[in-house]
Amino acid sequence: MASPVIDIEQLRFRYSGSASDCLHIERMQVAAGERIFLHGPSGSGKSTLLGLLGGVLTPSCGTISLLGHELTQMRATARDRLRADCVGFIFQQFNLIPYLSLLDNVLLPCRFSALRRGQACISGHHLEAEAGRLLDHLDIAPELHKRAASRLSVGQQQRVAAARALIGRPGIVIADEPTSALDADRQFAFLELLQKECSASETTLLFVSHDHRLAADFDRTIELATLNLAPTNGGAS
């Protein structure tokens, strides 16, 4: 196996002011190009894990490496830059900046990362053309591109967020329950589009959800409840 895109070892994390560990993971690896379904009930620490992977939380002990970069060895600003360069995030809802147009929302990562700016233009495209191409692929009508983000339906917003996560080939796309605000048939449609675009750009996908029904099309499912050795809190069964 090529060097893993995500490699977690001996990780422990505890929120300051909390009495017990929130996460304790002995080992977790994700290979390049893998599409992972990370399952765990609500409150099991999924979002916490994503915060650690994004470099905005720092582990109490253990190591996390992302595309070969050891996060715990890096300064906060370097982690911020790595996140800008290598990770695209999609959240549950309210993913867009209301006062920016759709195109500007999609281009946001390129404003913070020269690397992604460069990679977005690699096929000879203009930045805006590349953002437009992604939006087209995700079924956002061209006449909406210049509109303010606040006018969209939830489904449209999530697809714009997916385009933003994918622009400039970040290497990893992390989606934190991106479908839970959508109705059932929209969920599968969104998932299909996301999978297709990730395969097209050979992007590793870490898809987080509490909903088992969505797990079918993934390469692998990780059960956070079994992986996490910390005394379970919240809604763990």
Added chain:
Amino acid sequence: MRYLFSMAWHSAWNRRFTLGLTLLSIALSVTLLLGVERIRHDARQAFAQSVSGTDLVIGARTSPVQLMLYSVFHIGEATNNIHWQAYQEIAANPTVAWSIPISLGDSHRGFPVLGTHAGYFEHFHYGNRQSLTFETGKPFDGVFDTVIGSEVAASLGYHPGDHIVLTHGAGGLTGQDHNDKPFVVTGILAPTGTPVDRTVHVSLEAIEAIHLDWQGGARMPGFEIPAEYVRKFDLTPKSVTAILIGLKSRAGVFRMQRLVNDYADEPLLAVLPGVALDQLWQVVGAAEHAFLAVSAMVVVVGLCGLVAVILASLNERRRELAIIRSVGARPADIFVLLTAEGVFITLSGILLGIALLYGISAAMAPLIQGHFGIAITPRPVSLDELWLIAAIIGVSLLASLVPGYGAYRMSLADGLTPRI
């Protein structure tokens, strides 16, 4: 960094109605502060220029401030007068180029009456060595002629040829009118922006004439001298209230001052008007500091409003800030973003405030010229005002750091998933 500013601008524009109101309140407070500073400066200027070209002001011995108050501003009363003999001696001194005797004490409908001689219209100067000019008419000639200041004419609606009656004392008591000896308006002075505008000028002889049949502040019962006969009496004044003198050479001013102060026959006081006006301003000026302080507080209130509005918006922007962090922004970027928003608003507020100041003073200039005789020429920002503006900018930058820091702390705590 540039993109952060552009985002801050878009974000501010998105909430333009709320922020617009705070911007307006900052602009108005800045207009107020700069306006107060400007008026303060102008008032001080006008005050300092209420008499000019006069080397010494002389009166019976009292405090310099008191002397200036009654001789120049016609406020309050002299405790003692100067004998005519003393006036003549001073006026005859070889170093004296000109002298203006002033006799005060009567009034006309609240406006002070000043008795003097024709030399007043030639030698009295105000402002920047400006001499008095006549709007209409000419100086007094006959005993019962009077020349009135512009404000007297405007507020009472007088024209040359109108008849007016003087009142003994400051007015307020009935039966104290000199109604047996009416005066005729022969001239109206152009506005000066000084106490001259509020003064009724008559000759020294007139003051003498209207008091021929008075004694000790009351009409002598059963003794009346009709106006036609006053010329048969000796109308040489017995005393004057104050004297303004100009010297042939300014170099002699201290020698002359000493001479007057050491005058043997009666206790006199000579003051240099510039020095005494400065002293007087320190008394009057306490209020202007209070005004300035209050307007500065208004600016602070405006800035507090801005800080409150931005801080209040932070909570509903937690998701937005988390998203900006998720695409790679550092907490420092969040700090810059929110600080820039505050800076945009305050800087635009300050600019708008300055524009309003110029707009308002341009619009009000004719009104002020007409009412107060002060010509407001649109002038560039002065050095003092520049300092004031710099101070406002400094304080508003500090104020803008507050929401910036709040957002910084919040984004550190929230990470990528704010728990709302």
